[in-house]
Amino acid sequence: MRSLRRHAWLRRASLARRRAGRLDPVLRGLLWSATAGALFVVLNALMRGLSLQLNPFQTQFLRYLMGVIVLLPLTWGRGLSAWRPQSIRGQFTRGAVHTAGLCLWFIAIPHIPLADTTAIGFTGPIFIMLGAAMFLGEPMRLARWVAALVGMAGVFLVVGPQMTGQGGVYLLIMLASAPVFAASFLITKALTRYERPEVIVAWQSITVTALSLPIALASGWQWPTWGQWAIFLLCGLLGTTGHYCLTRSYQVADISATQSVKFLELVWAAAVGWLMFGDVPTGWTLAGGAVICAATVWIAQREARGTRAR
Numbered sequence: 459m460r461s462l463r464r465h466a467w468l469r470r471a472s473l474a475r476r477r478a479g480r481l482d483p484v485l486r487g488l489l490w491s492a493t494a495g496a497l498f499v500v501l502n503a504l505m506r507g508l509s510l511q512l513n514p515f516q517t518q519f520l521r522y523l524m525g526v527i528v529l530l531p532l533t534w535g536r537g538l539s540a541w542r543p544q545s546i547r548g549q550f551t552r553g554a555v556h557t558a559g560l561c562l563w564f565i566a567i568p569h570i571p572l573a574d575t576t577a578i579g580f581t582g583p584i585f586i587m588l589g590a591a592m593f594l595g596e597p598m599r600l601a602r603w604v605a606a607l608v609g610m611a612g613v614f615l616v617v618g619p620q621m622t623g624q625g626g627v628y629l630l631i632m633l634a635s636a637p638v639f640a641a642s643f644l645i646t647k648a649l650t651r652y653e654r655p656e657v658i659v660a661w662q663s664i665t666v667t668a669l670s671l672p673i674a675l676a677s678g679w680q681w682p683t684w685g686q687w688a689i690f691l692l693c694g695l696l697g698t699t700g701h702y703c704l705t706r707s708y709q710v711a712d713i714s715a716t717q718s719v720k721f722l723e724l725v726w727a728a729a730v731g732w733l734m735f736g737d738v739p740t741g742w743t744l745a746g747g748a749v750i751c752a753a754t755v756w757i758a759q760r761e762a763r764g765t766r767a768r
Contacts, residue, residue, distance in 0.1 A: 487711025488719045490703045495723040497700035502575065503730045504693050506567050512680055514564035518666075519674035520682070524694025525663035533660070541660055544652050552645040552658075553665020559638035560666065561673065566632040572731030573743050576723050577616040578632045580609060580750070583720060585640035594647060596712045605753045609721045612749030616724070619742050647708045655705040659698060721750035 509517045533541055543549050567575060583606050590596040617629060649658050682690065707716045724747045731737035739747075 483711045487707045487716045490707035490710065491716040492719045492722060494700045494703035494707065495720055496726055497696050497703065499572075499576065499723050499726040499730055501693055501696040501700060502567070502727070503572055503734050504689055504696070505564075506572060506575075507734065508686060508689060508693075509564060509568045511686065512682060513674070513677050514568060515561070515670065515677040516674045516679060518560050518564045519670040520690045521693045521697060522663050522667040522670060524690045525698045526660075526667055526694075527691070528694040528698050529660050529663060532656070541657055543657050543661055545649075548645070548649055548653075549658070549661040550665050552642055552649065553662060553669055555638060555645060556642040556662060557666050557669040559635045559642055560670070562631055562635035562638065566628040566635070569628040570632060571737040572735065573724060573728040573737065573739050574617060574620065574629070575632060576727035577613045577743070577746065578629065579636060579639075580613045580721055580724070581633060581636040582640045582643070584610060585637045586643055589640060589644045590647070590712070593644060605756060608753040609750050612721070612724075612746040612753065615746035615749065616740075616743045619740075643704075643708070646705060650705060650709045655702055655709055658705050659701045662701060663694075663698065721753060724750055 505517060505521060508521075570578075587598060587602065587606055591598045620626065620629060646658060724743075728737075728739040728743060728747065732739065
């Protein structure tokens with residue numbers, strides 16, 4: 459009986475994969491990116507909670523260490539040779555750039571509401587689109603620029619009124635992390651040309667863990683409680699899955715085409731921030747979210763129509 463149920467489940471999973479494979483590449487990229495965004499919002503909320511209790515750089519190190527531990531069963535099952543990258547240098551370059559962005563991000567995250575943190579992260583698509591056009595040769599259609607600029611206008615509605623407040627310096631630090639993360643994601647896109655997504659994700663966890671350890675030790679160490687260890691393990695699972703989804707989106711579609719759907723994360727971040735921290739979104743946040751969602755829906759429809767026409 460158990461064998462029959464397992465066979466039926468595998469058959470349904472295979473059918474779902476075939477149906478997903480028939481979707482146009484841009485739509486698949488948007489779905490992968492949207493899934494990654496939802497996972498990252500939950501991850502960021504947990505990371506903010508932990509960084510309020512522990513040293514932020516220690517939180518950064520343990521989050522990626524748990525990512526390595528989550529991947530160990532897969533590594534053991536497939537053998538170490540299956541995880542050997544084509545370019546060690548490329549993996550460590552990506553890890554170093556991502557670690558730099560994380561350091562800025564973790565300095566700011568304890569001091570900024572989750573919705574505002576997510577909104578500031580939306581400046582990344584502008585840097586990504588510029589970099590993709592300059593270094594990866596991707597086409598920059600007018601519709602993508604319009605969607606990104608309208609989305610950015612929504613972001614400024616969210617963060618603009620707070621730039622002169624007490625948390626202004628942390629908003630600027632968070633804003634400074636956006637181009638660094640954009641560079642990391644562009645390197646990821648370049649790596650997908652010859653590396654498998656799971657290899658990229660695994661080596662991101664390995665390199666960031668190795669590079670973050672000295673920073674964590676130098677900033678002072680505090681042993682987590684058992685409950686905190688459990689949350690770190692959950693964060694490792696969420697982060698690894700989210701980065702896998704993000705890497706798959708870069709693999710199946712232009713990186714520029716996947717960026718507009720990121721703006722939906724503001725809605726999810728506002729909801730999670732309210733539930734976990736009691737952060738009530740301001741009127742500016744809601745107004746900016748409405749503008750961002752409108753830009754997201756518009757560009758998604760245009761991209762889908764453009765793919766069918768081609």
